[in-house]
Amino acid sequence: MTEPIAAPVRVAVAEDSVILRDGLVSLLTRRGFAVVAAAGDGESLLAALRALPESEAPQVAVLDVRMPPSHTDEGLRTALRLREERPEIGVLLFSQYVETRFAARLFGGDARGMGYLLKDRVSEVNDFVDAIGRVAHGQTVLDPEVVTQLFGAASSDAGLARLTPREREVLTLMAQGRSNGAIAAELVLSAGAVEKHVSSIFAKLSLPPDAGSHRRVLAVLRHLAPGS
């Protein structure tokens, strides 16, 4: 936040509730983002993005999962299409309820610049704004609730069952895309201790130990996601 003359992050918003959409737009504008497009459903957003010149293309698209016409998973479908057509745009999906299969589909491919948050998180304005920034910079953001549910869905897994409670905590934070340093700070551990936990987790889950920060989120997700 200390860089003085950074260009504002460009954001596009798709949310069918006018109240919430207006609220989001004014919040983001006040927080120094440039909202380049705001639409009521996924199709309109994609159309608006196509009309924008290359220089004004958004870095992040914030999408509600449940939008017209069918009110089921339009946001998710828009996200997947966006990923295909415009992979350089980050996608932050937000939803009224946690849907593990949606998360699995969203993160099934390239998880860079992907986020999935519960709608309620918007009320913690700083965290929300921070999440948009992280997605804009190509990081992965996962709602803690999503991670918990992924654990729940995969709880019968033998590898997971062998994890110690501490290792589970570390894994949860890893799945949220945190770095070793951030995990150490969060759990009040030394960096060396976190590294030991991480390599132990990777060994127990039979994951490649040399994975980098995003690849390892992906690896963890792939491991946890149901039906994969």
Added chain:
Amino acid sequence: MTGPRTAPAPFWRAPLSARPWQEQGYLVAQLVTAPLGFAWFVLTVALIPSLAITVVGLFVGGGLVVGARWWGTMQRWLASRMLGREVPAPPPWRRPRGSFRTLGSMLGDVTGWRALGFMVAQFVLALIAFPVSITVLAVGLGGVTYWYWGQWLPAEQDADGVWHRGSQILPGVWIEGVGNLIAVAAGLALLLLWPLVTGAFARLFGVLAADLLGPTASAVRLAEVTRTRSQAVQDADGRLRQIERDLHDGTQARLVAISMQLGEARDALAAPGADPQALELVTQAHDSTKEAMVELREISRGIRPASLDAGLVLALETLAARGTVPVTVDADPDLHASPEIEAIAYYCVAELLTNVAKHAQASGAYVTLAADDGMLRIRVRDDGVGGSAVTSPGHEGGTGLAGLRQRLAAVDGVLGIDSPAGGPTVVDVTLPLTVDTER
């Protein structure tokens, strides 16, 4: 099949119209089929007592009773094609689960027995209807043309020695000369009578078919009650969905927006130099708004889970992931039922999983869903202590299973439970994939 029949032709033209000929054709068809039907009836009645020695034999008898429905179908088709009389089909026979129940349902199939009754009545009526109608037609045609073909009759000598060329219809009464005119008149009268005869027999057969091959009055009423009940279930589900959507689009969105603004206000007031009292107030308002959001989400989920809009299996996976006991959902992701059935199925599984968490002391639960033969079959199994039983809702220690049964009964769903003391508990729920309005 055939459209509504045209108005009857005036009586002097009736013999030349299509209707009596169709009806006569129908009577021929009845004469040809009636002996087969009667044989079927005799076979059924004779075989059932004699085959009763073996269970397999009873199945043969039951098959003949249910098979008589096929005869009814054929006869309804005949009546529709040849008489233009539409008889609605009775409700289809449904095989219950279990072979003895199947046997009972076969032997006691009222529709089958009514079709057997039709076979007997049809046989008697056809034996009268065909000869009478064909005689009237044949004599009528013969009479009208008598003046022509009478000349080739051989000459015959009467008892008094006089030669005659014509038919002797009574001793000493010969049709010749002026008699020719009388014969033509009588033939004409019979031809005009013939459509009335075929019409009367056709009506008799029509009444017979409607009374014995159509649905009974109680079946018609049951179908009506089922239809209105299904409508009520659908309406209720539609209203709940509307309420949930209104909450989501309106109140919930507004609360999220308010909490967002309060969050911003709180952050602004946290800056040095701001009023600490205002900060405290706004923080409280922010916290209670967040609580309200959680409460509203729970209420909204209780009304109708939003996840159901994306399909039952997905909704159940979401439900399973939220629970305290690890739950495995095993189902084809493309499995679909009508919305109101999915809602009822969802609440059943939710209630059963709540029971597992509350009473079973289980380490895991397994939900399997399958659709076959128009039915949705759900099994919820846990490895807990068992001993569940159906008690009345609200009863002390009750598990709400009776309430579930009531809810399922609204769509003809059934719930079976097997829960020996010591476990495990297996609950089977079966319900139709759609609340069809046809039954």
